[in-house]
Amino acid sequence: MIPHDPSKYDAYIFDCDGTLADTMPLHYRAWNETLTEHLGPHHAFTEELFYRCGGMPAREIVEHLNRNNGYTLPADFAHTKEMRFVQLLPGIGPVPEVIATLDALPTGAKVAVATGGLTSIVRDTLQFLGLSVGPGEKIQYLIGADQVPRGKPDPALFLRAAQLLGTAPSRCLVFEDAEPGFAAAKAAGMDYIDVRPYRANLPAAAKY
16 A cells, blocks of 8 residues: 555545556557557657656657657557557556555545546446446546546646545645656646555566
8 A cells, every 4th residue: 555644635536557557568568569560660659758658648649759750640540559458458457556545545535537548448447457437436537638638747637636526636646657647746736646666566667
């Protein structure tokens, strides 16, 4: 379990990929396979760069690759990648240390998941972990990147979560695993915890 001071917070916001769910290796596999099919095996999206982009919506990663590498990936490429990831979903597992933290929150705690993934895919990911979203559930709200104009590092996801939870941003604690998420939390005026130091099985490329 990840230590924190519950007296300081009224609500808790969790990232999904790499935080609740150990999906990041599968996301990179989906990126690598789809990019290799389109560009060949020597594309610029290395595993290290992938982890530095953690939390960014797929559409913004495609924009980043086109802008910085002169690629002309089509507008629907992000969808192609996401559909490949869906095929890999049965291979996901939990991040036990973060799931234990979620489970230890008191009954009735205000909890949301705010993520750079598409809402429908993240909902499926959570269901593979045995987690449901809605009134009376441990997680009351799910905010995906398709619900806001810009994803992380923009604070919109976290601010929307605070709004839905009825909590001031300063009373929210964010659990995250990547720099875009940390930047989004800071921009939203929220405290955050980097979950990576608490993970026993963190991929080497994520230790930047």
